[in-house]
Amino acid sequence: MTHIPGIVITGASGRMGQMLVRTVTDSDKVRLVGALERPGHDWIGRDVGEAMGGQALGVAVTDDPLEAFAKAQAVIDFTAPAATLEFAALAAQARCVHVIGTTGMTAEQIAALEPAARHAVIVRAGNMSLGVNLLVQLTKKVAAALDEDFDIEVIEAHHHHKIDAPSGTALMLGEAAAEGRGVRLEDVADRARDGITGARQRGHIGFHAIRGGDIVGEHDVLFAAPGERIVLRHVATDRAVFARGALKAALWGQGKAPGQYDMVDVLGL
Numbered sequence: 001m002t003h004i005p006g007i008v009i010t011g012a013s014g015r016m017g018q019m020l021v022r023t024v025t026d027s028d029k030v031r032l033v034g035a036l037e038r039p040g041h042d043w044i045g046r047d048v049g050e051a052m053g054g055q056a057l058g059v060a061v062t063d064d065p066l067e068a069f070a071k072a073q074a075v076i077d078f079t080a081p082a083a084t085l086e087f088a089a090l091a092a093q094a095r096c097v098h099v100i101g102t103t104g105m106t107a108e109q110i111a112a113l114e115p116a117a118r119h120a121v122i123v124r125a126g127n128m129s130l131g132v133n134l135l136v137q138l139t140k141k142v143a144a145a146l147d148e149d150f151d152i153e154v155i156e157a158h159h160h161h162k163i164d165a166p167s168g169t170a171l172m173l174g175e176a177a178a179e180g181r182g183v184r185l186e187d188v189a190d191r192a193r194d195g196i197t198g199a200r201q202r203g204h205i206g207f208h209a210i211r212g213g214d215i216v217g218e219h220d221v222l223f224a225a226p227g228e229r230i231v232l233r234h235v236a237t238d239r240a241v242f243a244r245g246a247l248k249a250a251l252w253g254q255g256k257a258p259g260q261y262d263m264v265d266v267l268g269l
């Protein structure tokens, strides 16, 4: 008998949550078995499809993660750092693959995922799209090929609801550039410039965050030298690209050894 993995979507009412519910229900490779929201949310107890303004999907929104995860093989989680940490422990307890798209996690919060990863598969990436993960590889290559005559700046733009900066993607691109150059990002990152900053420091990697309107997600990596510039760019126009990547990760993780993985592993890049 073929086993079709059951998926729980956390933060089901969110921008990504709703996109994920649609992506999972449109797929014949997985089935939606749970939709989670926080206690007190007005979707609790309602059918998730109806709450989204569409047809009933036969899945009631719950605020009980453990009960939801117990019925699932994977949890797709695009919520907030504190919630993601709580879900990691519970997903590991239920031996679910935990796909984490949540950004804005501190280094301490990322380190706190480790105990869960000893028991279950975690796939975490600040961006789940194929295009951005390819751009990460290109950024590493270009940074390795160029010397410090080329100043590196990462410029990102997002919708006005976004609460974290730099974006998870910008940090992935910054890490890739630093790795290409053989330096540690924390030693060279310039994350805010304001006032009399002094001239740019050679070898530093700068970050800039634009917030406005309904921009889905745009990222440029600029390599600027005297006389020439290279710009590597990714533009997301539809959140479906992130949801498709997350679904791929949930399927890829089935049967893998416990541990922490990223989309480079999933996509084999």
Ligand SMILES: NC(=O)C1=CN([C@@H]2O[C@H](COP(=O)(O)OP(=O)(O)OC[C@H]3O[C@@H](n4cnc5c(N)ncnc54)[C@H](OP(=O)(O)O)[C@@H]3O)[C@@H](O)[C@H]2O)C=CC1
Residues within 6 Å of the ligand: 010, 011, 012, 013, 014, 015, 016, 017, 036, 037, 038, 039, 041, 078, 079, 080, 082, 083, 100, 101, 102, 103, 104, 125, 126, 127, 128, 129, 168, 242
């Ligand atoms: N890796 C990737 O490819 C991508 C990552 N993201 C990231 O995903 C995250 C979510 O983005 P987005 O969908 O735009 O944000 P939204 O604010 O639209 O959605 C977040 C959802 O999570 C819910 N939530 C928060 N805490 C809990 C909790 N404790 N229990 C249950 N639900 C909870 C929120 O509920 P409430 O409203 O009640 O707080 C909300 O429904 C962000 O970190 C974003 O950066 C986004 C796109 C792509």
Ligand SMILES: O=C(O)C1=N[C@H](C(=O)O)C[C@H](O)C1
Residues within 6 Å of the ligand: 103, 126, 127, 158, 162, 166, 167, 168, 169, 170, 216, 217, 218
């Ligand atoms: O919050 C968003 O919307 C997005 N967040 C991710 C990030 O922080 O990079 C990915 C994507 O750019 C959309």
